[in-house]
Amino acid sequence: MAAPYKTASGRLFHAGAIAIVLVxxxxxxxxxxxxxxxxxxxxxxxxxxxxxxxxxRRERLKSIPDNFFDRDNTDAQTERMKIADDCLxxxxxxxxxxxxQVGIFDGNNVTEExxxxxxxxLQQNDIHPLFIESICEKPEIVxxxxxxxxxxxxxxxxxxxxxxxxxxxxxxxxxxxxxETISDTSLPFVKLMNVGERLIVNHVQxxxxxxxxxxxxxxxxxxxxxxxxxxxQSVDEGSYRADPELSEEGWEYAHVLEKFVNEYRAKKDExxxxxxxxxxxxxxxxxxxxxxxxxxxxxxxxxxxxVRHYSMxxxxxxxxxxxxxxxxxxxxxxxxxxxxxxxxxxxxYPRAESYxxxxxxxxxxxMELEREKNDVLIIAHxxxxxxxxxxxxxxxxxxxxKITIPRGKLxxxxxxxYGCKEARLDINKKDQE
Numbered sequence: 001m002a003a004p005y006k007t008a009s010g011r012l013f014h015a016g017a018i019a020i021v022l023v024x025x026x027x028x029x030x031x032x033x034x035x036x037x038x039x040x041x042x043x044x045x046x047x048x049x050x051x052x053x054x055x056x057r058r059e060r061l062k063s064i065p066d067n068f069f070d071r072d073n074t075d076a077q078t079e080r081m082k083i084a085d086d087c088l089x090x091x092x093x094x095x096x097x098x099x100x101q102v103g104i105f106d107g108n109n110v111t112e113e114x115x116x117x118x119x120x121x122l123q124q125n126d127i128h129p130l131f132i133e134s135i136c137e138k139p140e141i142v143x144x145x146x147x148x149x150x151x152x153x154x155x156x157x158x159x160x161x162x163x164x165x166x167x168x169x170x171x172x173x174x175x176x177x178x179x180e181t182i183s184d185t186s187l188p189f190v191k192l193m194n195v196g197e198r199l200i201v202n203h204v205q206x207x208x209x210x211x212x213x214x215x216x217x218x219x220x221x222x223x224x225x226x227x228x229x230x231x232x233q234s235v236d237e238g239s240y241r242a243d244p245e246l247s248e249e250g251w252e253y254a255h256v257l258e259k260f261v262n263e264y265r266a267k268k269d270e271x272x273x274x275x276x277x278x279x280x281x282x283x284x285x286x287x288x289x290x291x292x293x294x295x296x297x298x299x300x301x302x303x304x305x306x307v308r309h310y311s312m313x314x315x316x317x318x319x320x321x322x323x324x325x326x327x328x329x330x331x332x333x334x335x336x337x338x339x340x341x342x343x344x345x346x347x348x349y350p351r352a353e354s355y356x357x358x359x360x361x362x363x364x365x366x367m368e369l370e371r372e373k374n375d376v377l378i379i380a381h382x383x384x385x386x387x388x389x390x391x392x393x394x395x396x397x398x399x400x401x402k403i404t405i406p407r408g409k410l411x412x413x414x415x416x417x418y419g420c421k422e423a424r425l426d427i428n429k430k431d432q433e
Contacts, residue, residue, distance in 0.1 A: 012046055015208035017095040019122050020104040023115065023133035025179055026172045027145040029195045030134050032221045032417040034106040036370070039394045040215050043359070043366065046208070047100050051091040053084045053107035058154055069174045088118065092125050102208075103127075110179040119187060130209055131189040132216070133182050138194055145221070146172075148417065196220040218371040221417070224280060225265075226369070226392070227377040228385045228411040229257055229427075231292040240315065240322040246294045253407070258298040260410060260427040261377060281306065283372060285365075286379045287314040296379050306374075312365050315381030319352025344401040355400050359387050366391055385411075392420050 011017070020037065022030040034050050041048040057064075060083055068076045084107055091103040109115055115131060122129040136142050146168055156164035182189050188209075191200035196219050204213055232250030236242060246254065261282075269279050284307045286296035292313075299305045321329055330337065333349065340347040348354040353361075362384070369376065369388075378388065386403040389395070392413055395403070405411065412423045 011101045013208040015206050017127045018102045019091065019127045019129050020102060021109060021118055021129060021131045022106050023109045023131050023182060024135060025175050027142050028134040028136045029145060029221050031106060033132060033134055034104045036219055037212060037215065038104055041102055042394060043391050046102055048102040049094060049100055050104045050106055051087050053087045056083050056087045064155065069171045071174055071177050092127060095127055096125060108175055110175055112180045112184060129188060131182060131187055133189060133191045135191060135193050141194055190216060192216055218367050220373060222373045224373060225375045226413040227261065228405065229377060229379050230382060230405060230407040231379050232295040234291040238323050240318050243290050245290050250291060254295040254298045257427055281374045282377060283308065283374045284377045285310060285313065289314050292379055310365060312361050313380045313384050316358045316383035317353040320350040321352060345397045358383060362387050
């Protein structure tokens with residue numbers, strides 16, 4: 001989406017075709033890494049796709065037979081390898097002929113022999129390999145990942161939670177019997193320790209691969225909630241350059257928003273039985289423009305809230321359209337309106353920003369959002385929230401100008417390894433879940 005340019009081949013940064021090969025035991029965050037990295041690369045405009053061995057298995061088998069992951073079950077082992085090879089071959093074919101640039105092979109790949117085999121296949125097909133090994137040295141991280149699986153993994157849909165945890169723990173034990181950490185320093189690899197606490201980088205080459213490493217440095221899998229809310233109404237909604245202050249209605253909205261967010265978070269903490277030490281703080285991010293800054297100002301007296309202002313999340317600059325009515329725009333810029341209809345994401349009105357320009361500007365905020373471990377409330381103009389929403393939900397650029405973010409709604413986004421979930425609540429109504 002924020003691609004700096006386009007090429008005939010569809011590939012960027014002179015990087016050629018790249019295969020990211022995930023390595024590690026189950027419950028080490030590999031799926032979270034693969035999905036997150038895919039989302040980020042697509043945001044950069046890089047044609048990227050995840051090829052999940054688990055998804056291939058689910059499509060082929062529908063349900064998991066008993067002892068399917070038992071290392072002594074040779075028939076199952078043969079079938080698992082056949083599924084993994086089919087997944088790998090499909091990824092290579094997509095990179096060769098399907099217009100892809102980065103394929104992400106999401107599997108365990110726990111033995112040195114298997115990784116050498118994959119490395120050889122990729123090189124024979126002129127595909128640059130990069131192995132990412134996810135290692136967890138802290139039992140509490142593994143336990144948290146196991147518990148999250150019973151909620152989010154398609155393998156355990158409809159299972160009793162305790163039975164799911166028991167089954168998944170046994171699956172991990174079977175993989176541990178064969179697991180060999182990457183020790184071959186001739187391979188290009190990144191070792192990701194405890195999902196972002198520490199990185200070991202070996203033979204990573206080129207600009208695009210370096211961008212991936214920088215992204216991984218900011219990634220974590222701590223549970224947190226992201227909230228979106230529009231800034232309050234200003235005294236002159238049609239003016240950008242004048243930077244108008246909040247109207248009386250806007251100030252009322254700000255106070256209602258602050259009360260609603262705090263009560264919602266307190267209720268959730270109470271229901272989950274969290275102690276005072278377990279409650280996450282809230283970071284409120286707002287633009288430097290007055291209406292956003294003033295909307296966020298009602299949070300500053302709360303000691304558990306940190307309010308930050310970023311010029312990067314100022315609204316899309318309307319340029320010469322600033323202060324004009326729709327009728328005036330139709331009369332003065334009929335040709336521009338037609339061009340905007342053809343490509344609303346890239347089109348710029350005179351002296352204005354396009355949504356593409358805004359997406360490029362927001363990349364630093366996206367990286368900060370990945371790094372943030374507290375809950376985050378982002379207060380901004382609808383144009384900004386559209387772009388951030390599209391990033392989190394991996395929406396194509398063509399949809400961004402059409403995404404609806406109504407004022408008066410609090411959008412509650414919960415990231416997980418298998419994607420984000422959302423709820424939209426009316427801040428003027430009570431007793432909502």
